[in-house]
Amino acid sequence: MNSPCNANQPIGNVMTKQFSLADLSKLTETELVGDPNLQISSVDNLESASEQDASFLSNPKYNEAMKQSKAGVICIDRKTTLVEGKNFLVSDNPSRTFQLIAEKILASTGQASGFKGVHPSAVVHETATIGKDVTIGPCAVIDAHAKVGDGTEIYPHVYVGVSAKVGENCTLYPNSTVRERCQLGNRVILQSGAVIGSCGYGYTTDPKTGRHTKLEQIGNVILEDDVEIGANTTIDRARFKTTLIRKGTKLDNLVQIAHNVELGENNIIVSQTGIAGSAKLGNNVFLGGQAGVVGHVSISSNVKVATRGGVSKSITQPGIYGGSPVSPMAEFNKRQVLLRKIGSFVKELASLKKRIENLENS
Structure with a gap:
């Protein structure tokens, strides 16, 4: 089995770690559907993701974007229909799974302060x-x-x-x-x-x-x-x-x-x-x-x-x-529904008022 951290990859000034899908499945305690040996080195949204990226689907309205996505792996829930030829990590909370992956991949280098101890100017x-x-x-x-x-x-x-x-x-x-x-x-x-x-x-x-x-x-x-x-x-x-x-x-x-x-x-x-x-x-x-x-x-x-x-x-x-x-x-x-209809209510009242006035004058 591959090591959980196989290589470091730079994203801007931040070093990232590379994981196999088998490693990510184990780290996030999720069910893997797909190639366990595929390497993931970054994260992105469904539309922009590449074969080296992990992404996630947390809202069914993005199902079509999920189907078209080039992401190496997509975190989904158990109700989502699998798409042939894609890799998935299946869990009860795909957003949380994706967050865990992002935190694992993005190393602390470039995120924590470079200052340690008490700075001389403090x-x-x-x-x-x-x-x-x-x-x-x-x-x-x-x-x-x-x-x-x-x-x-x-x-x-x-x-x-x-x-x-x-x-x-x-x-x-x-x-x-x-x-x-x-x-x-x-x-x-x-x-x-x-x-x-x-x-x-x-x-x-x-x-x-x-x-x-x-x-x-x-x-x-x-x-x-x-x-x-x-x-x-x-x-x-x-x-x-x-x-x-x-x-x-x-x-x-x-x-x-x-x-x-x-x-x-x-x-x-x-x-x-x-x-x-x-x-x-x-x-x-x-x-x-x-x-x-x-x-x-x-x-x-x-x-x-x-x-x-x-x-x-x-x-x-x-x-x-x-x-x-x-x-x-x-x-x-209920009140909001009634408020949206207030224009028709005003017209109806005006019509009823006119009918009453006509009856009184007849």
């Missing part, structure tokens, strides 16, 4: 505590009494504030910020531009002058284990307690989390969503893009809110919701 306060095997890139700043756990990688121009804590094996990408007293668990990822612990948005207004006076936000933010925060996403520190993101929750780019919010475990919050102050979400909550949640409401576990959904009151029952304000999806869809 500024680490003498009272900070730095764990083992930590990377701190150029121009990063670790402030007084901050703690950074073992194996964490801090990219250039990152700021870790006074008395902040960063757990083990975290990754803080360039220009991300962890403000004072905020805490990150283990394996937390901050994408570029993420700000953890920005000041909550709170003011008092003088009724006579209309002048706004800032309410100092003296709480913090806690991100539990395995949380990922997208690029340019901001999470405000609490006014005096904690803004809390529980383990496994993933936030997309450009998300705003206000002060005192609590997100449960394994939430998915999609881009441009805003959650106002003191809202509380349960576990496995999904908020589609541009959704909005008003302050001081709660959302039950296992709730999905569709894109642009507006949550103006607490949601107490699991389910799928849509619209603004949100309602159960079945109700929302």
Whole structure:
């Protein structure tokens, strides 16, 4: 049997590994249909793939593209009809299979930072505590009494504030910020531009002058284990307690989390969503893009809110919701159907009105 890694191939500045289909089947625990000795050295989409590429089909609407594809192997599910003369890796989740292959083929060379250890231009306060095997890139700043756990990688121009804590094996990408007293668990990822612990948005207004006076936000933010925060996403520190993101929750780019919010475990919050102050979400909550949640409401576990959904009151029952304000999806869809017919309804009402007027005048 061929070695799992037979050769290195360059793609741009990234080195890749070459695998036989037999190796890929074993590595991904999938059923192979086709030539076990064919070598795969890269990945691509169905339309562009060559005989050296792996690709995947996760949506039946691309069946024709799959049939025409020149890919060396295609990851499919068990319901997809096989095409004679092609190679397939069959599983329950072809998208996941493809992801595993991509990660195996694309080596880390050219992806991880070239800087190791503490760069000479980094500024680490003498009272900070730095764990083992930590990377701190150029121009990063670790402030007084901050703690950074073992194996964490801090990219250039990152700021870790006074008395902040960063757990083990975290990754803080360039220009991300962890403000004072905020805490990150283990394996937390901050994408570029993420700000953890920005000041909550709170003011008092003088009724006579209309002048706004800032309410100092003296709480913090806690991100539990395995949380990922997208690029340019901001999470405000609490006014005096904690803004809390529980383990496994993933936030997309450009998300705003206000002060005192609590997100449960394994939430998915999609881009441009805003959650106002003191809202509380349960576990496995999904908020589609541009959704909005008003302050001081709660959302039950296992709730999905569709894109642009507006949550103006607490949601107490699991389910799928849509619209603004949100309602159960079945109700929302019925209203949408009626709205699409509103033009004909107006014409019908006008016709009925005219008939009534004619009857009254006769």
